[in-house]
Amino acid sequence: MIPLETVPARNKRTETLLITAVALGTLLNPLNTSMISVALPRLQEEFHLAFADISWLISTYYLASAVGQPIMGKWSDLFGRKRVFMLGLILVTLSSCLAPLSPGFGWLIGFRIIQAIGSSAMFPAGMGIIRAQITSNQARALGILSIFSSTSAAFGPSLGGFLVHYGDWPFIFLFNFPFIIASFVLAWKLFPSDPKRSAGTTGMDWAGVVFFSVTIFTWLLFFLSFQDGFTLWKLLASAVLSVFFYRFELRKSQPFIDVAFLKKHVNVTLIYVQFILVNIVFYSIMFGIPSYLQHVQQMDAQQTGIVMLSIAGFGVFITPLAGRWIDRSGSKPALLLGTVTVIAGTLLLLTIQDRSSAIAIFLVLSVLGISNGFNNLGMQTALYDFVSKAETGIASGLFMTSRFMGTILSSSLLAALFGKQITTHHLHSMAWVCAVIGVLMLALTLRMPRPSRSGAKAPSG
Template sequence: MTHQSTPLKTKETLLVTAVALGILLNPLNTTMISVALVRLQEEFHLTFADVTWLISTYYLVSAIGQPLLGKWSDLFGCKKVFMIGLLLVTVSSALAPLSPSFGWLIGFRIIQAFGSSALFPAGMGIIRNRITAHQAKALVIISIFSSTSAAFGPSLGGLLLHYGDWPLIFLCNFPFIIASFLLAWRLFPSDPKPSPGGKARMDWGGVALFSAAIFVWLLFFLELAEGFSPWLLVLSAALSLVLYRYELDRSEPFINVGFLKKNMNVTLIYAQYILTNMAFYSIMFGVPSYLQQAQGMDPQKTGLVMLSIAGFSVLVTPIVGRWIERSGSRPSLIVGTASVVAGSMLMLIIRDQTSVVVIFLVLCVLGIANGFNNLGMQTALYDFVSKEETGIASGLFMTSRFIGTILSSSLLAALFGQTITTGNMHSMAWVCAALGLVMFVLTLRLPRAA
């Protein structure tokens, strides 16, 4: 099956760029802070456990905020939610460098996480409503910005720390914010008037239960590094069951569990995306620490080596977009998940004295896998979601991403908690290979393109 390849119109390209510049703020700020943790320990006189709350709270707020703000996009208008999100990121990025204490810094990070969580679901709603033909091309641009900005985060953060200090990690958001705001203000269509009773139709009970369940699951996974907590597991499972039963009886639920129950393709896509991000973030956070502590690389050299993942993700994404437009998402995901298995197994050849070139080439395979999987997962989701459900579906999609990230943190804490050795890194590689194999099996059940 082939399609005539037609480029996006100039106005459509600028509209997609406005969305993409906003969307990158969340994943970029997720990983960019990681290289500043040691510096922040010194600044605020903290332990490493204390400073990691900057990461954990960002994950938690993003996991809850994505579906919540996706629902608000559906109810109150995508443009309005997108612009408010940019405003919140602006305020937090301006005030965070002035934080008088660590508690204030966490507060500004929470505002930043909530604001940036609005940009993906609202932005995807704009694209799906305004670009009716060649959406795969639009998603290529989105994927390049969203999936690779997380990979570029550690390298950019290291560069900013080298030439300045940790406040630059917040201030560097402003070029992206300004460009996205100006383009969105000019190009986004006006929102339709909210339907009567929109606020009343918001399922606040579902929001509260979902937030509680996500929070307790986060505590459970973070506690795994210290030991298994049966009561947290029981409480997490109980809250999840209560949430399921409550939402199943709602006419307009916050989490449409009835839809997920009926459409197992969407549910399994979310599950696969959790596994994808668990493997990706384990590598993104684990490998730099390994390179510095076990291989003795300095931060600048480590950042350059890690660019292999981001660089190859960018290189393959346009190719993947054209392939998906012709053949659907399934072939792309088959290659992507197989590449996760291959790249993870290749990590086993890395030893204490392995050359930088070999390490770089191994990580290139994982960069290729990232490019195939991210765009493939996005397009696969929208094959099974109506335009009216784009906001909440996009929000849950990104919540799946953060659940995967939380799981990767638990894995790394368990493997690297005491010491970081080549043996620990090989154990991580085996886990990632197993995750890739499960992802490959889940991909095979996707329907073939007609």
């Protein structure tokens, strides 16, 4: 007869492997978002492009992810989380094989879009599986996922720096395969089988998908035009499309973006807004600093990668501590500390000068790494305080769409500031913008209520 204590141990081991399977898949999107940042100068040289041109490689990945996350979240609810997760891994495999063979810059953008769509499947599908299978200490489980997903983005520039230094930019895509293989094997063995579903593709609001894509792309064109000055007609076109999209989705019984839900649940909507702001700051730093270090501080790719380890290292150290704190006290205290350190870290960027030492820059960036550890996990757990388990797929997809709305805005900010020339003055301008955004984040955190830990019964605001 099996001792009773063996069963919990076995269940614990299975839960750990299940989390690992999801984590290895979810890291692919943020990791590939930021790994390429250190390779941008090399890609500019390879394809003979300016920084403003190469920024399309970043922006299109964000755009595809922003659209792909809610689609894959909806599909995971309709067709099964395991199916969608495995489909995403297959698409990432295909794109990672083909991207290094790109004959031109347009082809590389196309393969990156496929990669973005595929990697968008893992977070909403994986979060649905985690919330369904793990019922106790979810904040700690989410903390592990945060290390692999949000914090992996912080490791991206460091990994990219080493890969470019010892190989070349194609190695950034080949680096995905160990994670793909491990995640695929574990998911195939451990994920529960999907139940048979009667819903078909009629459950998707394809017109809403197209409308949303066009609207986001128009906003992207508007923000990227900042480097050449303010364009009124692009602003008006983006605003009009947004209004029409809102009214269009409001009339839908099964909308792509549930705007009625966002209107009704104010707290959820404000969490999405705050997560957009978090990612404007984070990705402005993750893409702006590596280019600044190489162009102004004259560091090579390897040195840049080492300096950028400050953000990743402190983020990894802080995240599990934040998970335990959130389990005890809820999300708000951790978010308060995270937003305060954002303001402090961005203001400390003003101390960096043309010939600042690598150690001084490392210490400044470490403050932002601390903020990243608190903010990413705090935002995830805050969301699930206001979302039922049945809504996890679509809510997670919209959450990640918020991330990529923030990254789109960050790429637009960098294109406006660094599009023609990268200087310390431009870095300081970016720091002031990010500090103001940090103040807005702090205001939203102070406004956030402390709901019950049940999540499903939390007040909507």
